[in-house]
Amino acid sequence: xxxxxxxxxxxxxxxxxxxxxxxxxxxxxxxxxxxxxxxxxxxxxxxxxxxxxxxxxxxxxxxxxxxxxxxxxxxxxxxxxxxxxxxxxxxxxxxxxxxxxxxxxxxxxxxxxxxxxxxxxxxxxxxxxxxxxxxxxxxxxxxxxxxxxxxxxxxxxxxxxxxxxxxxxxxxxxxxxxxxxxxxxxxxxxxxxxxxxxxxxxxxxxxxxxxxxxxxxxxxxxxxxxxxxxxxxxxxxxxxxxxxxxxxxxxxxxxxxxxxxxxxx
DNA sequence: CTCAGTGTTCAGTG
DNA sequence: TCACTGAACACTGA
Numbered sequence: 001x002x003x004x005x006x007x008x009x010x011x012x013x014x015x016x017x018x019x020x021x022x023x024x025x026x027x028x029x030x031x032x033x034x035x036x037x038x039x040x041x042x043x044x045x046x047x048x049x050x051x052x053x054x055x056x057x058x059x060x061x062x063x064x065x066x067x068x069x070x071x072x073x074x075x076x077x078x079x080x081x082x083x084x085x086x087x088x089x090x091x092x093x094x095x096x097x098x099x100x101x102x103x104x105x106x107x108x109x110x111x112x113x114x115x116x117x118x119x120x121x122x123x124x125x126x127x128x129x130x131x132x133x134x135x136x137x138x139x140x141x142x143x144x145x146x147x148x149x150x151x152x153x154x155x156x157x158x159x160x161x162x163x164x165x166x167x168x169x170x171x172x173x174x175x176x177x178x179x180x181x182x183x184x185x186x187x188x189x190x191x192x193x194x195x196x197x198x199x200x201x202x203x204x205x206x207x208x209x210x211x212x213x214x215x216x217x218x219x220x221x222x223x224x225x226x227x228x229x230x231x232x233x234x235x236x237x238x239x240x241x242x243x244x245x246x247x248x249x250x251x252x253x254x255x256x257x258x259x260x261x262x263x264x265x
Numbered sequence: 266c267t268c269a270g271t272g273t274t275c276a277g278t279g
Numbered sequence: 280t281c282a283c284t285g286a287a288c289a290c291t292g293a
Contacts, residue, residue, distance in 0.1 A: 003271055032288085060272080078272050079290080094290090113290050115272060129273095156282060165273085172271050233270090254284070256269080 002060055002076035004138060004170030005213035010074075010082035011057040012217065017084035017105045018052040018064065025100030028118075033077075033096050033111060035119045046070055046120055047099065056124070059133045059169025063124050070120035073130070077115025083108050133169035137210045141203065148199040151191040158194065159187035160253030162206070171206065173255050174229055175213075179205040181228040181241075186264045187252045232258035 002010075026044040028034070034043065050066040057063075062082075063073040074080070083092050087104040094112040101107070109116065121127050134150075135142055142150065154161045161167050162176040171179075180187050182205040185198055194202065209227075216222035223229055226242050239247040245260045 006271070075272085077288095078270070113270090113272095113288085115288070115290095117273090154281095160282085163272095174271055255272095 002078070002080060003172035003175050004060065004136070004210055005175075005218040006081070007057055007060050007062055007076060007170070008138065008214050009217045010062055010076065011055050013082045013084050014055040014062065014064065014107055017107050018099070018101060019055060020052065021101035021103055021105075022049065022051045023047045023099050024049075024102050025098075027091070027098040027100075028096065031096050031114070033114055033116050033118055035117050038118065038120060043072070043097070043118070043120070047072060052101075058125070058130055058136050058139070059165055060172070061130055061133075061169075063121070065124075069122040071122075071124055073119040073121050073124055074109060075117040075119075075129075076109075077111060077113065077117065079113040080109055080111035080116035083110060132166055134165065134167040136169045137171065137206050138214060141207050144196075144200045144203055147203045148194070148196055151194055151199055154191040156191060157188045157252050158185060158191045158202070159255075159257060161191040163253050163255065168206070170210070173257075174232065175206070175209055177232060177258050178209045178228050180264060181258075181260055182209065184264055186261075187257050187259050188250075228258060228260070 026047050028040045028043055030040055050068060052064050053067055054065040056065060061073060061075055063071050065071055084105060084107050087106065091098060092108050092110040094110045095108045096111050097118060098106055098108040124130050159176050159180060162171050179202060183201040185202060213223060228241055231239055231241050231247060241247055241260050245262050247258055248261055250257050
């Protein structure tokens with residue numbers, strides 16, 4: 001699930017259930033998704049009794065700003081998410097962490113595949129991993145000139161650069177493919193070789209894809225029907241884009257890439 | 266039964 | 280330093 005729009009949905013869910021509330025319970029079995037030597041008891045000690053002032057997101061990372069450090073920082077990996085539900089509802093399957101608040105509602109992080117991560121940070125923005133992130137396309141998209149300048153420093157394929165979280169924070173496999181498709185750019189092109197016009201188009205399509213997906217809280221059924229997204233994993237052989245174009249599958253930057261050669265140059 | 270997957274990290278290589 | 284490859288992580292569903 002989790003690229004920027006899915007994580008933003010998690011932020012909205014967490015804000016709704018947790019902002020201004022006090023954490024009264026922490027359920028978390030010992031699990032490798034707890035990093036930096038966190039144990040169930042240290043996590044409980046850090047969180048119980050704390051008030052949640054605000055919920056923040058940057059790229060694919062999400063954290064609760066508490067009334068006292070350290071603050072819990074979450075990454076959803078491939079299959080993590082947030083769910084909120086009232087006291088008494090069953091705990092979701094694959095729940096790794098569950099917080100209970102003073103109004104009786106709970107916030108859980110299920111993560112079947114366990115690629116998610118939970119950390120504690122004193123100054124989240126000033127410490128890794130957040131301090132290593134590039135710009136967040138929703139919060140701070142650079143100017144066209146600055147965007148192109150960043151691209152010109154990179155020789156790697158443009159798709160690999162889009163996936164690099166130290167370049168842009170929050171872009172994942174499907175957003176990179178969608179933005180390149182809409183911009184009409186071959187994913188294998190060296191980033192430094194994009195013209196000013198191409199860089200400008202790509203900047204706009206990245207922003208458009210992220211903003212559009214976020215505006216519908218990442219409800220896939222509400223993504224525009226013209227998006228490659230709906231066709232990319234359909235059938236590998238003979239797949240067609242919504243516009244009837246042939247879709248090819250190749251590997252770029254170590255990831256399966258769906259693209260439309262007749263449209264992307 | 267086999268394989269790929271909306272992600273990250275690390276070791277090894279050039 | 281940069282960049283690429285492959286493996287590892289762990290589990291589901293086609």
